[in-house]
Amino acid sequence: MSFFGYLGAEDVLRDRLVKYQRVSGGQAQACCPFHHERNPSFRVNVDSGSPHYLRWDCKGCGERGWGRKLLFHLLGEQQKDLVDGLLPKYELPPASPLHLVHREQMALPEAVLELFRGWTLDGLLEMGFSQETLNLYEVGYDHWLKAWTYPMRDQDGRLVGIYRRMPNGDPKYLPYGVRDFPEGLVHPDYAFHKSQHLYGLHLELQRTRDVRGPVVLVEGQKACMWTRQHLGYRVLVVADLGTSLGQRQAELLGWLGRMVLVLYDNQPRAQRQAQSAAEQLRSRGVLAKAIHTYAADVPQPDDLTPEQLEETIPWDS
Numbered sequence: 001m002s003f004f005g006y007l008g009a010e011d012v013l014r015d016r017l018v019k020y021q022r023v024s025g026g027q028a029q030a031c032c033p034f035h036h037e038r039n040p041s042f043r044v045n046v047d048s049g050s051p052h053y054l055r056w057d058c059k060g061c062g063e064r065g066w067g068r069k070l071l072f073h074l075l076g077e078q079q080k081d082l083v084d085g086l087l088p089k090y091e092l093p094p095a096s097p098l099h100l101v102h103r104e105q106m107a108l109p110e111a112v113l114e115l116f117r118g119w120t121l122d123g124l125l126e127m128g129f130s131q132e133t134l135n136l137y138e139v140g141y142d143h144w145l146k147a148w149t150y151p152m153r154d155q156d157g158r159l160v161g162i163y164r165r166m167p168n169g170d171p172k173y174l175p176y177g178v179r180d181f182p183e184g185l186v187h188p189d190y191a192f193h194k195s196q197h198l199y200g201l202h203l204e205l206q207r208t209r210d211v212r213g214p215v216v217l218v219e220g221q222k223a224c225m226w227t228r229q230h231l232g233y234r235v236l237v238v239a240d241l242g243t244s245l246g247q248r249q250a251e252l253l254g255w256l257g258r259m260v261l262v263l264y265d266n267q268p269r270a271q272r273q274a275q276s277a278a279e280q281l282r283s284r285g286v287l288a289k290a291i292h293t294y295a296a297d298v299p300q301p302d303d304l305t306p307e308q309l310e311e312t313i314p315w316d317s
Helices: 009-016 067-075 077-086 112-115 122-126 133-134 223-231 247-255 270-284 305-312
Strands: 027-030 042-045 056-058 141-142 147-153 159-165 214-220 236-239 260-262 289-292
Touching: 009 027, 009 067, 067 077, 067 112, 067 214, 077 122, 077 247, 112 141, 112 159, 122 133, 159 223, 223 236, 247 270, 260 270, 270 289
Parallel strands: 214 236, 214 260, 260 289
Antiparallel strands: 027 042, 042 056, 141 147, 147 159
């Protein structure tokens, strides 16, 4: 038994949530810890055998997320070791030190996300993104820089970076550095190593048993969210955050054990990079195919209509 007397995550929930009660389907309900309410509108999956274990949402305030965010909220940021011990582990095989040397990736404190909550996302909703998709990817808004924010998590769900992008798309996605956060909130040696991560991978690892289709590899966050929103029932979707596929990213894709369809932007340079990424994956024994063309008047995947997106994927590959 731990110092706090908690044997598992559900013990924490039972102890810290008001009106906690098990209901049907491996779910529990309680009063939401993220806003004041008298009647429970908060649901959390407490079935430890489910791929959605500790996923939660509140019908009252719209907050949703996974176990790390909830446990940190209930126990405090200072209880990182306890929280880590209570969370399920989704581990991939370690990278071989014989051919790949990694720079250590520090995690960011979950508290930094509070800087970007509470602001409107109307612009993205008007583009056709659903509130469910925006919540799933934890999209926020930087009030000072007037930019949308896209948290980046590694395959274990740790918050390792945050990207921002202006609503007009200029400049492109930029990662936050130490100086972008309040002094003392982030370790002074923190740096984000883009080539080690795939955007959305932590979400797709929850779904590998439920989805039998290929992996669709796109460039940016919006393309990833848009493709997942409309095709997610048939494919896994991740983004490499640019048109240069890193060695670690290629290994992560290989470990998923699926065919990879590379769906980059619809410009000549991006199409060449898509072919290069597919060739790099094939050299590692991964089935991969670059999707070279789609609607000529559409610059990038998130500009495709749901119908065009469906037609673009070669389902018979």
